[in-house]
Amino acid sequence: xxxxxxxxxxxxxxxxxxxxxxxxxxxxxxxxxxxxxxxxxxxxxxxxxxxxxxxxxxxxxxxxxxxxxxxxxxxxxxxxxxxxxxxxxxxxxxxxxxxxxxxxxxxxxxxxxxxxxxxxxxxxxxxxxxxxxxxxxxxxxxxxxxxxxxxxxxxxxxxxxxxxxxxxxxxxxxxxxxxxxxxxxxxxxxxxxxxxxxxxxxxxxxxxxxxxxxxxxxxxxxxxxxxxxxxxxxxxxxxxxxxxxxxxxxxxxxxxxxxxxxxxxxxxxxxxxxxxxxxxxxxxxxxxxxxxxxxxxxxxxxxxxxxxxxxxxxxxxxxxxxxxxxxxxxxxxxxxxxxxxxxxxxxxxxxxxxxxxxxxxxxxxxxxxxxxxxxxxxxxxxxxxxxxxxxxxxxxxxxxxxxxxxxxxxxxxxxxxxxxxxxxxxxxxx
Numbered sequence: 420x421x422x423x424x425x426x427x428x429x430x431x432x433x434x435x436x437x438x439x440x441x442x443x444x445x446x447x448x449x450x451x452x453x454x455x456x457x458x459x460x461x462x463x464x465x466x467x468x469x470x471x472x473x474x475x476x477x478x479x480x481x482x483x484x485x486x487x488x489x490x491x492x493x494x495x496x497x498x499x500x501x502x503x504x505x506x507x508x509x510x511x512x513x514x515x516x517x518x519x520x521x522x523x524x525x526x527x528x529x530x531x532x533x534x535x536x537x538x539x540x541x542x543x544x545x546x547x548x549x550x551x552x553x554x555x556x557x558x559x560x561x562x563x564x565x566x567x568x569x570x571x572x573x574x575x576x577x578x579x580x581x582x583x584x585x586x587x588x589x590x591x592x593x594x595x596x597x598x599x600x601x602x603x604x605x606x607x608x609x610x611x612x613x614x615x616x617x618x619x620x621x622x623x624x625x626x627x628x629x630x631x632x633x634x635x636x637x638x639x640x641x642x643x644x645x646x647x648x649x650x651x652x653x654x655x656x657x658x659x660x661x662x663x664x665x666x667x668x669x670x671x672x673x674x675x676x677x678x679x680x681x682x683x684x685x686x687x688x689x690x691x692x693x694x695x696x697x698x699x700x701x702x703x704x705x706x707x708x709x710x711x712x713x714x715x716x717x718x719x720x721x722x723x724x725x726x727x728x729x730x731x732x733x734x735x736x737x738x739x740x741x742x743x744x745x746x747x748x749x750x751x752x753x754x755x756x757x758x759x760x761x762x763x764x765x766x767x768x769x770x771x772x773x774x775x776x777x778x779x780x781x782x783x784x785x786x787x788x789x790x791x792x793x794x795x796x797x798x799x800x801x802x803x804x805x806x807x808x809x810x811x812x813x814x815x816x817x818x819x820x821x822x823x824x825x826x827x828x829x830x831x832x833x834x835x836x837x838x839x840x841x842x843x844x845x846x847x848x849x
Contacts, residue, residue, distance in 0.1 A: 421495045437496035437519060438558070443494065448503045456481055456494070458520040460512065461553050467591050470544065470551040471516065488549045495546075523556060527633060530558075533849050534621035536628040541565055543588060556594055559587025601634060613786040619645075623652035624653045626661075634661055639669065647676035650685075659688045663698070671700035674709070678752060678833065680725045683712035712825070720804050721797040723834045724818045724827035727751045731784060733759040733767050738780035744772070753832070756813040757787045758825055765823035766792065794819045797826055804829055805841035 422434045426626055437459065445453045454475030460483065461468035470491065475482040484502070486494075493500045512518075523539045530537050539563030543555035557565075561584050564573040577584045617625075622641075624633055626649055638646045638661055650658045650673065662670045662685060674682045676695065686694055686709055706725045715721030728746050731740045740757050750756060757775055759768040768788030770778075778787045793811045795804050797816055808831055809818055815830045 433492050433495065433546040435546070436562075436565060437544070438562075439495050440463045440473070443500065445494070446499065446501045448501050450501070453477065453484075453502070454480070455697065456516045457481070459486070460516055461519050461663070462513075463515045467545075467552040467554055468517075469716065470553060475610045481670075485513065487552055488546050491544075491546050491551050509520075519553065523816050527629065528556060528558075528589075528594050529625050529637070530593060534617055536625055537589065553591060555588040556589055557586060557588055560584065561586050584695070603626045619648035620652045623647040626650075626653055630729075631660065631664065635664055638665070638673075643669075643672040644676045650679055651681045655684065655688055658685050662689060663693055667684070667693075667696040667700045670697045674702060675705040678725055679705070679708045679727060680712055680723065680833065681711045684763050687713055716798055718801050719797065720795040720799040720801070720816075720818050720829060721826070723801070723804060723837060724797075725830065725833065727826045728758060728815075728817075728825070729754055729756075730758040730760055730825060733761055733783065733785040733788060735784050736780065737775060737782050737784065737787065738747045740770070740775060740784055741780075744775070753830065754830075755830075757784070758828075759784045759815055762827065763823075766794065766817055766819055766825045769817070770794070792817070795829065796820070799840055802841050804834065805838045805845060808834075808838070809842065809845055 421439055433688070440456050442455045442458070445456060447453055454477030456473055457473040459470050459478040460472040460474065461470050470486060472483050473486050473494070475484065490502055493502070515527045519542055522582055523542055526539055527536050529535075534615070535769055537556075537558035539556045539558060540560075541555055541557035542553060545552045545554045552724075561570060561573070564570040574584055622645070626637060627635065634657070638650075650661065662673075665673070670693075672684070678684070682705075686697070689697070693697060698709070701709075711726060712724070715724075727750065728743055729751065733744055735743075744754060744757065754774055757770045757772070759770065768790045769792060770784060770788045774787060793807055793813060793816060795807060795816050797818055804816065807813075813831070815828045817825050818827045818829060820826050
């Protein structure tokens, strides 16, 4: 369906679809058949790809012809398009060009704006002046009906039942194509930075909807930190499949960025051989944290804890503790308390971040810390952890060993899903 709009300057703007063009017979100005339209060639630009050429197939012969704006309009409008003096070139795609049909038709894409996976049913073009742009992908039912040549009938049937079908367009600027070949030039020039603006949960939903190759392509393209955040929100089975297929070095980089407890859970789900190769590629500090967590009992406080927390000697001045907090804030996702230790590194007190901020900078932590501690042991049951959270309403609980040293903390937020059944039972007893 070709549409025209006349601008205020009298210049014509034309919209058309890829389905309007594919399969059309094209002739030269002498009436000789050049071939049928098989595809269009576009170049990735700053905002929208610009169409440069079209591909014809005549028998076994494949031709690529440069495409001007007038040629494009005639190609879209005419039932028997004729091109004057067509020039056939020995055409080779450069690094920012891509075949539109082969790259997008029936392929899954990530809609960055809507944060979901869609399948492309058609492609929408805009021609104005001498410019020819790919502006939308059509992911709606009408796009599929258009390709099948039944769009008018489908729209008439919908009107008969009092419904009006709407086109479902996604602007190119919100699209992240996922080609089968991760080295495809289409992926090079696209808006990778847009993915970083998604919430980790949204990105996890996208990853879960993709197939194996597409997951790997996306995870590799977004960087270790964003991949770690997303995988923490994804189903454990999906996490495992991705980690098992990644190169050990890439998998290690992602695990190092993950919250240690989540990384330990994931590691335990991997085959033994994969565990060994990934652990060998990890930095020593992160490897030791995961090794600690993989040796705790299931359904124990230790299985819920993270080894990422802030601890300081109780003799340290407040201003020194604040400096430690600022330094650790780049590595630790959430900081609510500073845990104070004595000269034997036993837990001796705790200071909330609020109390630390309002305390005199020169005061020692021993002067401002709360010595009344609510702690759990590494091997305490989940029910004990849940009871402590309900009783004290703390955002985190320190986990201590038999020697009184802090081994880690359990945060309310990260343990909530595991402990929700215990909270429900406890409230039922109240």
